[in-house]
Amino acid sequence: xxxxxxxxIIAHIDHGKSTLADRFLELTGxxxxxxxxxxxxxxxxxxxxxxxxxxxxxxxxxxxxxxPENRNPKQIQNTKSKNQNNFEFRASNFEFSNSExxxxxxxxxxxxxxxxxxxxxxxxxxxxxxxxxxxxxxxAQTIANAYKAIEKNLVIIPSxxxxxxxxxxxxxxxxxxxxxxxxxxxxxxxISAKTGENVERLxxxxxxxxxxxxxxxxxxxxxxxxxxxxxxxxxxxxSLQALIFDSYYDQHRGVIAFVRIFSGKFRPGMTVQLxxxxxxxxxxxxxxxLPDLQSASELGTGEIGYIVSNLKDIHQVRVGDTIIDExxxxxxxxxxxxxxxxxxxxxxxxxxxxxxxxxxxxxKLYLTDSALDFSTIHSKALGTGYxxxxxxxxHADVVRERLEREFNLSxxxxxxxxxxxxxxxxxxxxKVRYKEPIVKVSIITPQEYVGTVMNLCQSFKAKFIxxxxxxxxxxxxxxxxxxxxxxxxxxxKSVSSGYASLDWxxxxxxxxxxxxxxxxxxxxxxxxxSEVVVADRAFExxxxxxxxxxDLIPRxxxxxxxxxxxxxxxxxxxxxxxxxxxxxxxxxxGDRTRKDKLLEKQxxxxxxxxxxxxxEIPKEAxxxxxxxx
Numbered sequence: 001x002x003x004x005x006x007x008x009i010i011a012h013i014d015h016g017k018s019t020l021a022d023r024f025l026e027l028t029g030x031x032x033x034x035x036x037x038x039x040x041x042x043x044x045x046x047x048x049x050x051x052x053x054x055x056x057x058x059x060x061x062x063x064x065x066x067x068p069e070n071r072n073p074k075q076i077q078n079t080k081s082k083n084q085n086n087f088e089f090r091a092s093n094f095e096f097s098n099s100e101x102x103x104x105x106x107x108x109x110x111x112x113x114x115x116x117x118x119x120x121x122x123x124x125x126x127x128x129x130x131x132x133x134x135x136x137x138x139x140a141q142t143i144a145n146a147y148k149a150i151e152k153n154l155v156i157i158p159s160x161x162x163x164x165x166x167x168x169x170x171x172x173x174x175x176x177x178x179x180x181x182x183x184x185x186x187x188x189x190x191i192s193a194k195t196g197e198n199v200e201r202l203x204x205x206x207x208x209x210x211x212x213x214x215x216x217x218x219x220x221x222x223x224x225x226x227x228x229x230x231x232x233x234x235x236x237x238x239s240l241q242a243l244i245f246d247s248y249y250d251q252h253r254g255v256i257a258f259v260r261i262f263s264g265k266f267r268p269g270m271t272v273q274l275x276x277x278x279x280x281x282x283x284x285x286x287x288x289x290l291p292d293l294q295s296a297s298e299l300g301t302g303e304i305g306y307i308v309s310n311l312k313d314i315h316q317v318r319v320g321d322t323i324i325d326e327x328x329x330x331x332x333x334x335x336x337x338x339x340x341x342x343x344x345x346x347x348x349x350x351x352x353x354x355x356x357x358x359x360x361x362x363x364k365l366y367l368t369d370s371a372l373d374f375s376t377i378h379s380k381a382l383g384t385g386y387x388x389x390x391x392x393x394x395h396a397d398v399v400r401e402r403l404e405r406e407f408n409l410s411x412x413x414x415x416x417x418x419x420x421x422x423x424x425x426x427x428x429x430x431k432v433r434y435k436e437p438i439v440k441v442s443i444i445t446p447q448e449y450v451g452t453v454m455n456l457c458q459s460f461k462a463k464f465i466x467x468x469x470x471x472x473x474x475x476x477x478x479x480x481x482x483x484x485x486x487x488x489x490x491x492x493k494s495v496s497s498g499y500a501s502l503d504w505x506x507x508x509x510x511x512x513x514x515x516x517x518x519x520x521x522x523x524x525x526x527x528x529x530s531e532v533v534v535a536d537r538a539f540e541x542x543x544x545x546x547x548x549x550x551d552l553i554p555r556x557x558x559x560x561x562x563x564x565x566x567x568x569x570x571x572x573x574x575x576x577x578x579x580x581x582x583x584x585x586x587x588x589x590g591d592r593t594r595k596d597k598l599l600e601k602q603x604x605x606x607x608x609x610x611x612x613x614x615x616e617i618p619k620e621a622x623x624x625x626x627x628x629x
Contacts, residue, residue, distance in 0.1 A: 127155035127210030140503035213302030341389025348385035
């Protein structure tokens with residue numbers, strides 16, 4: 001274990017994580033230089049095209065340290081210091097006689113929608129490289145990810161990337177890192193992941209500063225099968241414990257689990273157990289990520305790799321579960337919480353015959369994206385589809401694109417909505433009460449945009465919490481999730497000329513005055529356009545919805561009334577005038593009563609048609625309405 005280093009690269013979106021991973025792969029000889037695609041660990045085409053990482057990616061590298069330091073391994077020193085935020089900061093120096101090292105790297109996403117991937121990664125490593133774009137400086141996700149690493153007491157190696165660019169502000173970015181982490185400027189690496197400048201120095205620092213995995217000896221807080229915590233004073237290194245941090249389904253081999261081995265050795269042919277469900281499984285194969293799967297004879301303590309099981313149902317292999325011995329004598333490790341969807345949207349195939357194909361596509365997608373949540377729904381206008389839960393708006397957009405591209409589907413996706421908690425109230429008065437999700441929003445912005453950003457937050461019903469006024473201003477707000485997903489991010493970028501960055505996390509559900517805003521067409525409710533809305537926004541949303549539908553619903557043979565109902569009252573209304581045939585055209589002169597009789601007959605006919613007819617809403621109207629959202 002002394003020669004193993006497990007580490008991750010964390011950063012804000014588009015700060016160069018995947019490019020740095022490419023240079024590491026080349027330096028260690030894991031891949032041939034100039035003979036591989038850029039962003040090699042981003043296997044998904046959408047990820048490459050958008051230039052963002054949407055999925056964690058592990059890889060094993062072998063590295064020979066060119067400049068070993070002659071230190072006695074018995075004199076290892078752990079230095080501890082505290083920054084101005086009172087967080088404990090740890091740096092460790094190690095050196096051993098054998099200078100060949102196994103480096104297990106996990107590349108992580110940078111967008112807030114996929115921050116749960118970062119949480120899963122940090123459980124499996126002892127240190128991280130914190131990467132900052134010299135042209136952008138410290139941004140919201142930089143801070144959020146750094147806090148996660150600090151909370152887990154991981155070694156942090158701060159680095160400034162893109163120093164080769166003409167608009168790089170290296171000195172400014174360094175000052176920001178010094179202010180935030182409390183480190184010395186000399187401890188910050190300056191690199192260019194694109195050109196490779198100083199990248200090998202950074203890789204050497206990974207070996208020298210990040211500690212090797214430790215045997216789980218001494219006092220450990222572990223979770224027992226009933227879910228409560230127990231304290232183990234002595235722990236046998238031969239006990240079996242492997243934490244599942246990701247998984248996917250292979251149609252030929254079954255479930256393949258990505259694991260970090262915390263204790264014991266896992267070999268093919270062994271029977272082991274999933275701790276949460278007490279499900280036994282037989283190990284078919286173990287191995288490493290090179291970055292493709294490479295089988296091995298065993299996986300031992302401290303290593304990161306994969307386990308192929310005989311299980312065929314991926315729902316049995318939960319991310320965060322612990323693989324233990326067959327007898328179930330080991331306790332599960334404290335993993336990480338299951339991620340719950342934050343926004344929901346309805347997904348329908350434009351061709352109703354494609355429903356079964358949509359079902360198969362979602363099930364296959366779930367095998368590689370366990371954050372998805374979906375259930376069947378039925379719409380009078382759009383047929384049968386699914387209500388799908390997503391982590392955020394980007395996650396929803398990526399899933400939609402994957403469904404359309406990878407499974408050749410044409411889809412209608414309704415605007416994402418949040419999930420309100422509904423109850424009958426504390427006083428048993430029969431009244432329905434709602435609770436809405438509240439999020440903590442962290443905004444990093446240059447000084448000159450503070451005023452406009454604060455005004456924007458106020459207009460989106462955000463509650464000011466605190467402000468940290470440094471080289472860049474850090475603003476903390478509490479905000480309803482419904483406000484944040486409406487159009488807040490785009491407007492934040494607009495008022496800050498693109499310089500402000502955003503991170504958020506769920507806080508709690510709070511009671512709010514809300515009710516269902518129901519859309520009526522000729523007094524008939526249309527569920528596709530109905531949603532729970534807070535009282536402050538009800539009139540605005542109602543007016544906007546009926547006005548847009550008036551333009552989208554084609555004229556019928558009879559009048560169409562478009563109404564929005566809230567708390568039993570109509571608060572907005574429009575009408576689509578009917579086609580009118582000139583029934584008096586054939587009359588030439590004669591008594592006026594003849595004309596009146598024909599007009600009255602036409603009026604009665606339209607009234608009857610309105611009573612028994614259905615308002616037809618073409619799917620194009622849904623597409624136009626939803627795409628504008």
